[in-house]
Each structure stands twice: as structure tokens, then as C-alpha cells.
Amino acid sequence: MTINKLRLGAAALALTAATAQADTVRVTVAEYSSLTGPYFEDAAAAFEEANPGTDIQIEVVPWDVMLQKLTTDISAGANADLSIIGTRWLVDFVDEGIAAPLDDFMDDEFTGRFIDVFLSPSVFDGQTFGLPIAASARAMYYNADLFEQAGLESAPDTWEELVEAARAIDALGDDIAGFGMQGAQIETDVYFYYAFWAFGGELVQEDGTSGLNTEAGIQAAQLYLDLLNEGLTQEGVTSMTREDVQNLFKEGRVGMMITAPFLATQIRNEVPDLNFGVAAIPAGPDGDRGTYGVTDSIIMFENSQNKDTAWAFLDFIFTTEWRARFTGGEGFLPVQTAVAAMPEFADDPVLAEFAALLPEARFAPVIAGWEEIAERTSVALQTIYLGQGDIEEPLTAAAADINPILGAN
Amino acid sequence: MRRYDAILPYLLLAPGLFLAAMIILMPxxxxxVLSFSDVNRFGVPRGLTGWDNYARIFADPDFYRAFWRTVVWTVGIVGGTILVAFPVALILNEDFAxxxxxxxxxxxxxxxxxTMMAIVWRxxxxxxxGMLNSALIWAGVIERNVQWLAHGQTAFPMQIMIGILVSVPFTVTIFLGGLASIPDDLYEAARLESASAWQCFAELTWPLMRPFVNIxxxxxxIYVFNSFPIIWVTTxxxxxxxxxxxxxxxxxxGFRIGRMGEAAALSLLMFLFLLALTAVYVALATRKGRA
Known part of the structure; x- marks a missing residue:
């Protein structure tokens, strides 16, 4: 009995030793939806089958704690070999020498798979440090039924028209808001940039200082505050996260809101009867408009012991088949030419609307410490939305905090 | 022999102390070290900087606001909890069906x-x-929805209330233990001397419960001062x-903005503050207990 147990133990030990010797690649992935984990597990299984002796270990982490997990892992030297990160964080990873350049692995065929605009945010000084795993842009969703009830014929093309449309829709009922406005948590600043860019604002001006307290910033904030004060938004704006506003939109209680392509996927799955349309983000008085382009990158860590296998796995998940499955399942924009050309993406009216906006897309500026800038901006905006003072003062205070981060004074 | 007796307790305590030291003193x-270093966003120190991190914290107006709010938060929840838990414990100590x-x-x-509690409350x-608005409208207390979490003036009192609710069970447990330790014959004797219920409480229950209230x-x-989930989950x-x-x-x-050095300095300050507070309170409480 005891001897048997011992033998078993020895066998188990031998087994563990064998796994440790195998080609193990750990991958930290962000959880975009309930499909993300199964997708990467499937991809890992398919890769292991095609490459005997390899072992791909997937760790799924919710977005909220992603940066915290990476920070603690890296400081302890316990990070994975590959990880998904927000591309806006990439510059910090590159500056600290944490992300490995991928150019030695990439050939022309590989680079050629990507749509250029999505690959370029991950390139620093001619070196590629990340591959775009997910891409999205923002556009305006409108509730077509509410528009019809309010006697509106088309989606507003300018912010002025948007205010008019919001008035007409808001008058439909107490429970219905004209314009859905986000005022809490992550991307509160981004929701403001849509109007800010339309008024001709620039996040970082030519002289390197923050453009927050310029004329454009004040006008955009004034516009949002007016919408709020006139009661054309939903109530409790400063407690409403993007998901909260999306939920109201799905309930048919919001006339218009600006968000990413994945809302269309959610609507199709959860409330297929909701009659909605997608249009460009409204333009400002001079015809300026801007959508926010976002990519998430998958990076390889400089301290990875197994770069070749890690790269092989990257090469594998960036094949058309696996890309198409990921992009379709999560409701992102295709980042590869071949995927974008597939009928299921090319003929999708919602994706077409988003794709049309891409030439005007602005990506988060590549600045070390971008998260802090976003944080300061959001707090200033919340202060304005709460009506705790005038508009210029919080924006100026935020700009004063932001300038040192930008390296300007 | 006697010398052996003198070291024995320390010998027996040594392994435990060693473990505790590893867990508490190492971090x-x-x-x-981090708090005196220039630390990058990933927690890797890049050389010593002296008191820079501390100076930057003390120069941040947000720090003072957060500090005073923490005082209100701690006093509010701890005070509220004691006020609620004491009568609850007294009632639960009575014999009833x-x-x-x-x-x-x-x-x-x-x-x-x-965390789950906080999510439900969110x-x-x-x-x-929200259920709270529905209930209040149904009861006729309010006429339209209140946006509880949209303003600090409504959100913070609500968070303190949640804090009180979640602290009550633990505190009631302590108090029930205390009440069980008071011998019944004390009350019998008091009643023989025709003491009123209030006198029984003020002269017997309260003084005898003091050590338990102190604990x-x-x-x-300590728990409330460092309590993270309620506020993080709700707002x-x-x-x-x-x-x-x-x-x-x-x-x-630390984790959003990525100023690890300042975060290390702040957490040390919080630790020292809490340590001092607890030491002072325990000293005061034991002195009163002896008098």
C-alpha cells in the first residue's frame, strides 16, 4: 500500500517535471465578454495540438483590475510571457523596457495582414512593441422608434441639431431622456472629448500644453452642462458609467448615446426588437468632428524565457480564421484586411458606419502617464456636471495638473 | 532550573513570533524602502530620493480632504455600530421565543x-x-427617484450606513459574549435592593461591558479605517x-495613476497613524478601567 503510494508520488513528480520542461507560454488576457475565456482556451488547445510539446496557459483577468495585476506581477517578476494591455499604457511599458520589440519575428507577410491605422499606434521609433488584438471606434447610436415618435426624420449631424433632437425626444415622457450622458468611472473624459474635438479642441496643443481649458474645452463643457441643466439627459449623470447608460439605451429610455460597436452586438443578443441606428458623431460649428479610436495590444515581455514559442502562438492567433472568430464574437472592428473583406463584416451596416469614421479617428495620445491625465480630466468634468462652480476654473485647474505630466509648464 | 523556567515561554513563543515578523515586518x-525611493509605475525602485514622496503627498490637497473624510467615515461607522449593536445584543441576550x-x-x-454586500447595495x-427608491416611493417618503450615488452628499451617508450594517454582526457577537460573562446573581442581588432596570444597566451592565466595548x-x-470594498464598489x-x-x-x-513611491509612503503613514491611534485608545481605556 505504502509502496504503491510512493510509486504514485514519484510518477506524479516525474510528470510535473516533464510539464515544467515543456514549452510553456503563459498568456494574460483581458476579459471582454463571457466569450473571451473560451475563445483563448480553444485557440490554446488548437495550437498545442498543432505543436506537440507546447503548453499554453491562459489567465483571464477582468479589465478593471488588469493594470493592477500587471503592475504587481511585473514588480514581483512573475509576469506572463504575453499579455493584452491597453495600447494607451504601452508607452510606459516601452519606456521601462518591459515590452519586447517584435520586429525580428515579423516578416512582410505578417505585417501585411494588418490594416495600417491599427498597427501604427504600437510602433515607437520604428519598432513594433505590440499587435492590435482588439480595435474599436465610437459612433452615435440612436433609437429609431423614439425618433419616429418625436417626428424626427434623421439622426442629427451637428451638436446644434442634437440639442434640438434631444428636446423633441425628451418631451416624449418622464422616463425618456434625449441624450444619454456618461459621468462616472472609466472613460468619463472620453465622453467629453467627442464634443471637445467637434469644437476644434486638441488634447495636447502644439506648444505641448493641455488644451483642456481652451475655448473649445469651455464650449464643449458648456454644451454638456446646458444639456444637463435643461434636463435633456438621464438623471444622476455623475453616477452613470458607460454600462449604465448602455443599459438605459437597451431599455429604450435614451434617445441617443455615443459608444463602441459592441453595443450593437449586445443589442442583437439581448433586445433584438430594439430598432436602432448608428450615425457619425455630430460635428461642431466649423464642421470638425472626431471619434475616439481605441486599440488593445498584445505584447511580449522582455523577460520571457520562451520568446519563440510565444511568437508562434501570436502568429497562430493572428491568422484570418482565429481573428474572424474573435472579432465577430466580441463585436470589435476587424484589424486585418482579410477579415474586413469577409462578407459577415463587409456587409454589416453597423460596422460599415464605424469603419467610415476611422479616417477621422483619434487615438489616445502616446504619453507616459496618460491614465493620470484621464483621471484629472474626469474629476474636473464631474465637478462641472455637479454644478459646483463655473466651468473655466476646474478645467484650468486640471490643465495645470496635466501640464507637468506632459512635460510642459 | 529557575533559569530554564524564565526562558521557556520565550522559546515557545519564538516560532510564532518569527512567523509574524516575517509576515508583518518584511513588507x-x-x-x-519603496517610500524613500523613486519608483517606476511597475514598482521597480530607481534609487533613493529621501523625503520626496512624503513631501508630494503632503502637498496634495486631495490627501487632506480624503484624510478628514476618513475620520468622518471611521467615527461614523464605529460610533453608529456601537449604538446599534449594543441594544441589539441586549435584546438577543434576553430569553424569548x-x-x-x-x-x-x-x-x-x-x-x-x-464585496458582494457592496454590489447588492450598489x-x-x-x-x-434601485430597490431603495421603489420602497421609498411606495411608502410615500419621496415623490421622485433620488440619485443616491450621483452626489457625495447622499452617497457618503449611504456608504456609512452600509458600513454600519456590515459591522453590526461582528460587534453583536462580541457584546453577546460579554453579556454572557456577567453572572446573573449580580442582577438578582440588585433587584433585591430594588434597583430599577435603568440602574441595573447603568451601574452593572455598562461598567462590566466596558472592556468588551473597548475591544x-x-x-x-482598524477594520473600518482600511475598508475598501464598500466605497470602491459603489462610487x-x-x-x-x-x-x-x-x-x-x-x-x-498606486494602481491607476502609477505613483508607487507615493503610494508606499501613504500606506506607511496610514499604518503609523492607525498604530498610534490604537495605542492611545488602549492606554486610555485601560487607565480608566483601573480607576
């Missing part, structure tokens, strides 16, 4: 994780579909930092 030492069930109901929230406090105050202060310290307490400020400083 403390590392934190101190269904006492067992009542005890279970009071203790039940203790079995739930704090839903309940939602301005659009409840100290332990709750993340917003809107416009109006519900930020030190520990949420610390989290944002």
Missing part, C-alpha cells in the same frame, strides 16, 4: 463577503431601478472625489 521594511432564529438573522450578513441604490471600538476602527471615490477616503485614494494613487 513593512520593503514599503519603507424565537431567539435562536433572531440571532441567526442578525449574524447572517457576516457570512457574506463584503444595485439597491441605483437611481433608475469592539479598537477592532472596528470608486467619485463623483469628483467626493467620497474618497484614504484607502481608495491610495489605490488610485
Amino acid at each position: 513593512l521594511w520593503q514599503l519603507s 424565537g431567539r435562536g432564529v433572531a440571532r441567526v438573522i442578525v449574524m447572517l450578513p457576516w457570512a457574506m463577503s463584503l 444595485w439597491a441604490l441605483s437611481g433608475e431601478s 469592539a471600538v479598537v477592532l472596528n476602527t 470608486q471615490g467619485g463623483p469628483a472625489n467626493s467620497t474618497d477616503i484614504l484607502v481608495t485614494y491610495l489605490y488610485r494613487l
Whole structure:
């Protein structure tokens, strides 16, 4: 009995030793939806089958704690070999020498798979440090039924028209808001940039200082505050996260809101009867408009012991088949030419609307410490939305905090 | 022989002390090093900088606001908890039909994780579909939905209330233990001397319960001062930092903004503050107890 147990133990030990010797690649992935984990597990299984002796270990982490997990892992030297990160964080990873350049692995065929605009945010000084795993842009969703009830014929093309449309829709009922406005948590600043860019604002001006307290910033904030004060938004704006506003939109209680392509996927799955349309983000008085382009990158860590296998796995998940499955399942924009050309993406009216906006897309500026800038901006905006003072003062205070981060004074 | 007796307790304590030192002193030492270093966003130190990190914290107006809010938060919850838990414990200590069930109901929230509690409350406090608004409208207390979490003035009191609710079970447990330790014959003797119920409480129950109240105050202060989930889950310290307490400020400083050196300095300061507070309170409490 005891001897048997011992033998078993020895066998188990031998087994563990064998796994440790195998080609193990750990991958930290962000959880975009309930499909993300199964997708990467499937991809890992398919890769292991095609490459005997390899072992791909997937760790799924919710977005909220992603940066915290990476920070603690890296400081302890316990990070994975590959990880998904927000591309806006990439510059910090590159500056600290944490992300490995991928150019030695990439050939022309590989680079050629990507749509250029999505690959370029991950390139620093001619070196590629990340591959775009997910891409999205923002556009305006409108509730077509509410528009019809309010006697509106088309989606507003300018912010002025948007205010008019919001008035007409808001008058439909107490429970219905004209314009859905986000005022809490992550991307509160981004929701403001849509109007800010339309008024001709620039996040970082030519002289390197923050453009927050310029004329454009004040006008955009004034516009949002007016919408709020006139009661054309939903109530409790400063407690409403993007998901909260999306939920109201799905309930048919919001006339218009600006968000990413994945809302269309959610609507199709959860409330297929909701009659909605997608249009460009409204333009400002001079015809300026801007959508926010976002990519998430998958990076390889400089301290990875197994770069070749890690790269092989990257090469594998960036094949058309696996890309198409990921992009379709999560409701992102295709980042590869071949995927974008597939009928299921090319003929999708919602994706077409988003794709049309891409030439005007602005990506988060590549600045070390971008998260802090976003944080300061959001707090200033919340202060304005709460009506705790005038508009210029919080924006100026935020700009004063932001300038040192930008390296300007 | 006698010398052996003198060292024996220390010998027996040594392994435990060693473990505790590894768990408590090692991180403390590392934190101190970080707090005096220039640390990058990923927690890797790049050389010593002296008191820079501390100076930057003391120069941040958000720090002072968060500090005073933490004082209100801690005093509010610990005080509120004692006020609620004491009568509850007195009632549960009486003999009545269904006492067992009542005890279970009071203790039940203790079995739930704090984060889960906070998530449930976030839903309940939602301005659009929250249970609290529905209930209050149904009861005729309010006429339209209140956006509880949209303003610090409504969100923070609600968070303190949640804090009180989740601290009550633990505190009641301490108090029930205390009440059980008071011998019944004391009350019998008092009643023979025709003492009123109030006199019994003021002259017997309260003084004899003092040590237990002290324990409840100290332990709750330590838990509440550093309590993260309630505020983070409901508002993340917003809107416009109006519900930020030190520990949420610390989290944002470290993991959102990426100023690890300052975060290390702040957590050391918080540790020292709590240590001093507890030491002073325990000293005061024991002195009063002797007098």
C-alpha cells in the first residue's frame, strides 16, 4: 500500500517535471465578454495540438483590475510571457523596457495582414512593441422608434441639431431622456472629448500644453452642462458609467448615446426588437468632428524565457480564421484586411458606419502617464456636471495638473 | 532550573513570533524602502530620493480632504455600530421565543463577503431601478427617484450606513459574549435592593461591558479605517472625489495613476497613524478601567 503510494508520488513528480520542461507560454488576457475565456482556451488547445510539446496557459483577468495585476506581477517578476494591455499604457511599458520589440519575428507577410491605422499606434521609433488584438471606434447610436415618435426624420449631424433632437425626444415622457450622458468611472473624459474635438479642441496643443481649458474645452463643457441643466439627459449623470447608460439605451429610455460597436452586438443578443441606428458623431460649428479610436495590444515581455514559442502562438492567433472568430464574437472592428473583406463584416451596416469614421479617428495620445491625465480630466468634468462652480476654473485647474505630466509648464 | 523556567515561554513563543515578523515586518521594511525611493509605475525602485514622496503627498490637497473624510467615515461607522449593536445584543441576550432564529438573522450578513454586500447595495441604490427608491416611493417618503450615488452628499451617508450594517454582526457577537460573562446573581442581588432596570444597566451592565466595548471600538476602527470594498464598489471615490477616503485614494494613487513611491509612503503613514491611534485608545481605556 505504502509502496504503491510512493510509486504514485514519484510518477506524479516525474510528470510535473516533464510539464515544467515543456514549452510553456503563459498568456494574460483581458476579459471582454463571457466569450473571451473560451475563445483563448480553444485557440490554446488548437495550437498545442498543432505543436506537440507546447503548453499554453491562459489567465483571464477582468479589465478593471488588469493594470493592477500587471503592475504587481511585473514588480514581483512573475509576469506572463504575453499579455493584452491597453495600447494607451504601452508607452510606459516601452519606456521601462518591459515590452519586447517584435520586429525580428515579423516578416512582410505578417505585417501585411494588418490594416495600417491599427498597427501604427504600437510602433515607437520604428519598432513594433505590440499587435492590435482588439480595435474599436465610437459612433452615435440612436433609437429609431423614439425618433419616429418625436417626428424626427434623421439622426442629427451637428451638436446644434442634437440639442434640438434631444428636446423633441425628451418631451416624449418622464422616463425618456434625449441624450444619454456618461459621468462616472472609466472613460468619463472620453465622453467629453467627442464634443471637445467637434469644437476644434486638441488634447495636447502644439506648444505641448493641455488644451483642456481652451475655448473649445469651455464650449464643449458648456454644451454638456446646458444639456444637463435643461434636463435633456438621464438623471444622476455623475453616477452613470458607460454600462449604465448602455443599459438605459437597451431599455429604450435614451434617445441617443455615443459608444463602441459592441453595443450593437449586445443589442442583437439581448433586445433584438430594439430598432436602432448608428450615425457619425455630430460635428461642431466649423464642421470638425472626431471619434475616439481605441486599440488593445498584445505584447511580449522582455523577460520571457520562451520568446519563440510565444511568437508562434501570436502568429497562430493572428491568422484570418482565429481573428474572424474573435472579432465577430466580441463585436470589435476587424484589424486585418482579410477579415474586413469577409462578407459577415463587409456587409454589416453597423460596422460599415464605424469603419467610415476611422479616417477621422483619434487615438489616445502616446504619453507616459496618460491614465493620470484621464483621471484629472474626469474629476474636473464631474465637478462641472455637479454644478459646483463655473466651468473655466476646474478645467484650468486640471490643465495645470496635466501640464507637468506632459512635460510642459 | 529557575533559569530554564524564565526562558521557556520565550522559546515557545519564538516560532510564532518569527512567523509574524516575517509576515508583518518584511513588507513593512520593503514599503519603507519603496517610500524613500523613486519608483517606476511597475514598482521597480530607481534609487533613493529621501523625503520626496512624503513631501508630494503632503502637498496634495486631495490627501487632506480624503484624510478628514476618513475620520468622518471611521467615527461614523464605529460610533453608529456601537449604538446599534449594543441594544441589539441586549435584546438577543434576553430569553424569548424565537431567539435562536433572531440571532441567526442578525449574524447572517457576516457570512457574506463584503464585496458582494457592496454590489447588492450598489444595485439597491441605483437611481433608475434601485430597490431603495421603489420602497421609498411606495411608502410615500419621496415623490421622485433620488440619485443616491450621483452626489457625495447622499452617497457618503449611504456608504456609512452600509458600513454600519456590515459591522453590526461582528460587534453583536462580541457584546453577546460579554453579556454572557456577567453572572446573573449580580442582577438578582440588585433587584433585591430594588434597583430599577435603568440602574441595573447603568451601574452593572455598562461598567462590566466596558472592556468588551473597548475591544469592539479598537477592532472596528482598524477594520473600518482600511475598508475598501464598500466605497470602491459603489462610487470608486467619485463623483469628483467626493467620497474618497484614504484607502481608495491610495489605490488610485498606486494602481491607476502609477505613483508607487507615493503610494508606499501613504500606506506607511496610514499604518503609523492607525498604530498610534490604537495605542492611545488602549492606554486610555485601560487607565480608566483601573480607576
